[in-house]
Structures are given as C-alpha cells and as structure tokens.
Amino acid sequence: MSDQYSSALDNAYRRAIRFYEARKGLPARAPATFGQLLEAFGGPMTDAGIAPATVIERLADAAEPGLTGTAGPHFFAWVMGASHPVGVAADWLTSMWGQNGAGYHSCPANAAAEVVASKWLLELLHLPPECSLGFTTGGTMSHFTCLAAARGELLRRQGWDVEADGLFGAPEITVCVGADAHVSVFSALRYLGLGQRRVVVIHTDSEGRMNADELGRAVATVSAPLLVIAQAGQINTGAFDPLNTIADLTHARQGWLHVDGALGLWARACPSRAHLAEGAERADSWTTDGHKWLQSPYDCGYAIVRDARAHRRAMTVQASYLPVTGEEVRDPKEWVPELSRRARGFATWALLCAFGKDGISAMVERHCQLAERMSS
Incomplete structure (x- = not known):
C-alpha cells in the first residue's frame, strides 16, 4: 500500500x-x-x-x-445502539476486505460466520434451532423478508405460487396488526403489495399492547389466509403484546404469526426479563436488530423464520452468472433481498464472541434497571 x-x-x-x-x-x-x-x-x-x-x-x-450524541450518555430520544468498539473493529476489517457478502462463492468466510452467528443468536434468544436467519440492513428489511416468507407460504397452502404468479388474482390475505405497530411494519406490508390501509387494525391499551379479545373477534370471521403481526417491546413504552394468547388465536385459524422484536426480543437473553417475551417462541417469524441491544454498528438486522423452506422460496435468486451451491454450504443471498451487500456476518460474530451470553444478559438487566430508576 x-x-x-x-x-x-x-x-x-x-x-x-x-x-x-x-x-x-x-x-x-x-x-x-x-x-x-x-x-x-x-x-x-x-x-x-x-x-x-x-x-x-x-x-x-x-x-x-453535524454528528449527534446518539451513542453518548446524554441521548434519550430514540432506541439506539452504541456501535461497540469490537463491532466497529470488525466492521473496519469488513470494509477493508471488500467482500461481497451476498454469495458463498464471493465470500466463503462470511457465509461460515453467518452460519455460526445464526446458531448462537437462536441459542441466545431461545428460539427453535431449525429456524433460518437472514442478515439484513435493519428492521424494515427484516420485516420485508419475514413477511415475504409469510405471504408465500400462506398462499402456497391455497394452491397459489406468488413468487411465480404474483398477486393478481391471488386469494386475499387478511392482515391483523396492533394500532401501535411500528411504522416499519406498515412499510414492509406496502412494499409487499399487502397494503397499508387494507389491514385490520386492532386497538391497543394505554401502553400499546394489542387487545387480544378484539383480535379474537376479528379472526373469528376470517376464512381467508391469516397473517397476524404482534409486538415484543413497544417503541415508546416497552410493552409486550399477550403473545401466548395471540399465538393461540392465530394458529387456531392456521395463520402465520410474525413478531416484531426489534428491541424486546433481547429480553429472552436475560433470565430475569425473559418472562416479558414469554410465548414469542411460538411465532412463525421474528425480527430483531443487532444495532440496538447487541451494540453492533448500523446496517445490522436479523430476519428469523421457522420454516426455512418458505424463507428460501421467498428470497432466493437465480441467474446464469451466479454459481449454484449445494446444501452443504450457506448461500447468504437465499435469505435476504440484496445481491451486492457488505459481509454482515463478521461484526455480529465478533460481538457475540466478545460479550458472551452472560455479558449480553448483564447488559440487558443493567439497562432495564436504569430505565426503572429513571421512571421512578
């Protein structure tokens, strides 16, 4: 050089x-x-x-x-991470390595790091080990990825191949979502052609929790494919929807339950707070952000889907110039929308190594105690 x-x-x-x-x-x-x-x-x-x-x-x-103090101790406006030095160092290496993280053949090392980091994340969050996980830019693209898998699988059960035939003439999907759902959920629904105004909006309480009784009345009339979107950690209050009840109602109608856990899903990594997200493990898909409680640099979200085949069907892309990989290796482009992208697995792997399960649990507990102290 x-x-x-x-x-x-x-x-x-x-x-x-x-x-x-x-x-x-x-x-x-x-x-x-x-x-x-x-x-x-x-x-x-x-x-x-x-x-x-x-x-x-x-x-x-x-x-x-023109830089704000979002990563400093005086900022309380939004839910932000702090770009931990270990993640930043890994990100610096990622940039200098200059790898395209989309494919196995373009960067085998990132593919391997994503496999191991995915396994560790599922263990940490106590989610089913058979889940697939895509590394995205953040919450919006994580919702897009998970809800694309949901859309495809729900319509496949009706005999409709949405990936091949699109939405023209497809069976109508009923989407139920809480009134306090994050804006990124509505954005993803709009991108997927499911509409922002056609959803069934379920009222919430003063803390932003979905009213399960109202949801029950809404789904009782549904004969079409059903998609329910719940929340683990309302962005303003931190409240959790009644996830077990919502799972019962959704699955009784053979529906798909998606959980927005951008912040709150990390409660499952902390034994003293895990009860808040009880029932989340029963969902069909989840989103969460590494740039929040994992303190990763930005450009780090996770799309987690129980049905790996539905996930892959929704995201995989094929072209004559893209080498085909076998089942024995991971091809990152099969799990997220992008082709050209940075190798996101390295920073997540590094931070999970640096913190360990105990370190992440202690951080979540400490932050919750600080929040309780400030609110008293």
Whole structure:
C-alpha cells in the first residue's frame, strides 16, 4: 500500500478514536445547522483531486459538527445502539476486505460466520434451532423478508405460487396488526403489495399492547389466509403484546404469526426479563436488530423464520452468472433481498464472541434497571 493511502487510514483511525473518546460529552443535538453543513461539504468538485489524507481530514472536519450524541450518555430520544468498539473493529476489517457478502462463492468466510452467528443468536434468544436467519440492513428489511416468507407460504397452502404468479388474482390475505405497530411494519406490508390501509387494525391499551379479545373477534370471521403481526417491546413504552394468547388465536385459524422484536426480543437473553417475551417462541417469524441491544454498528438486522423452506422460496435468486451451491454450504443471498451487500456476518460474530451470553444478559438487566430508576 502506498504511503498516501496508509496516511489516509491512519488519519481515519486517529479521528475515529478521538471522536469515541469525546462522544460522552457530545450534546444530543448536532450543533451545526444544515446550511453550515452544506457550506462545509460544498464547493466545486476539483479537477485533479486531493491527497487522500487531506480528504479524510476535511471529511472529519466537515462532518463532526453535524454528528449527534446518539451513542453518548446524554441521548434519550430514540432506541439506539452504541456501535461497540469490537463491532466497529470488525466492521473496519469488513470494509477493508471488500467482500461481497451476498454469495458463498464471493465470500466463503462470511457465509461460515453467518452460519455460526445464526446458531448462537437462536441459542441466545431461545428460539427453535431449525429456524433460518437472514442478515439484513435493519428492521424494515427484516420485516420485508419475514413477511415475504409469510405471504408465500400462506398462499402456497391455497394452491397459489406468488413468487411465480404474483398477486393478481391471488386469494386475499387478511392482515391483523396492533394500532401501535411500528411504522416499519406498515412499510414492509406496502412494499409487499399487502397494503397499508387494507389491514385490520386492532386497538391497543394505554401502553400499546394489542387487545387480544378484539383480535379474537376479528379472526373469528376470517376464512381467508391469516397473517397476524404482534409486538415484543413497544417503541415508546416497552410493552409486550399477550403473545401466548395471540399465538393461540392465530394458529387456531392456521395463520402465520410474525413478531416484531426489534428491541424486546433481547429480553429472552436475560433470565430475569425473559418472562416479558414469554410465548414469542411460538411465532412463525421474528425480527430483531443487532444495532440496538447487541451494540453492533448500523446496517445490522436479523430476519428469523421457522420454516426455512418458505424463507428460501421467498428470497432466493437465480441467474446464469451466479454459481449454484449445494446444501452443504450457506448461500447468504437465499435469505435476504440484496445481491451486492457488505459481509454482515463478521461484526455480529465478533460481538457475540466478545460479550458472551452472560455479558449480553448483564447488559440487558443493567439497562432495564436504569430505565426503572429513571421512571421512578
């Protein structure tokens, strides 16, 4: 590597460490205005280019006034992770390795890391070991992936191949969702052609929990394929839907139960909090985020599906230029929508190694105790 690129990498490392050490004092809101940021990044594009090390310095100088304190101790606005240094280090390696994580043949190492990390995640969250798991960008794409599997399987049971024939003329799927469902759920339904306004919205209580009695009345009239979307950890209150009752109602109608567990599914990793998500293991699919309680860098979500065949049918892609793999290896593109993507397995694997089961459990418990203290 030439000296100029080594200097650029050294500058990036130095500025990153300086930011990490300073972030505990950062304000929650970025100090610069949008106009100031445009001015800092602006100016004409050069003809000859600028030295790499200088570019990195200019980037950091321009960006830092527009960075928020989301990973610092003064930020309480949203549910955020902190980009743990171990995950960041793994992410740096991932970027430098420059691998396309979509296929086995394009990066066998990522495929192997995803297999092992998937197994560990299922153990940690006490979910059925036969589940398949896709590494996504975050909650929205995790919902998209899981609900695509649900759509395909529910229609397959009706004799309809949605992957081949689309939705024109397909049996209608009834979707029941709580009124306090996260916006990403509605986005995924819209992307999948299931509609944002055609769903049956079930009322919730003051904490955002779905009313199971109302759901029971709604599904009692359903003769079409049924998809129910429940929530483990309402984004504003942390409340959990009555998952066991919802599972009973859904499966009595041969429906598919999907659980949005972006934050709350991690309660299952903590023995003292696991009761909150009791019944979640009975669902047919789940989503959760690594960039929340696992503290991974962003671009890290998990789509988990009990029926691996339905998952693969919904996501797999074939082309003449894409090598075919056998059952003995994992082909990551069979479990998520993207082809060109970063190798997401490495950061998750590294963080699970670094924390261990006890470390994650202790972190969840500590955060819950802090929340209880703040609310009292």
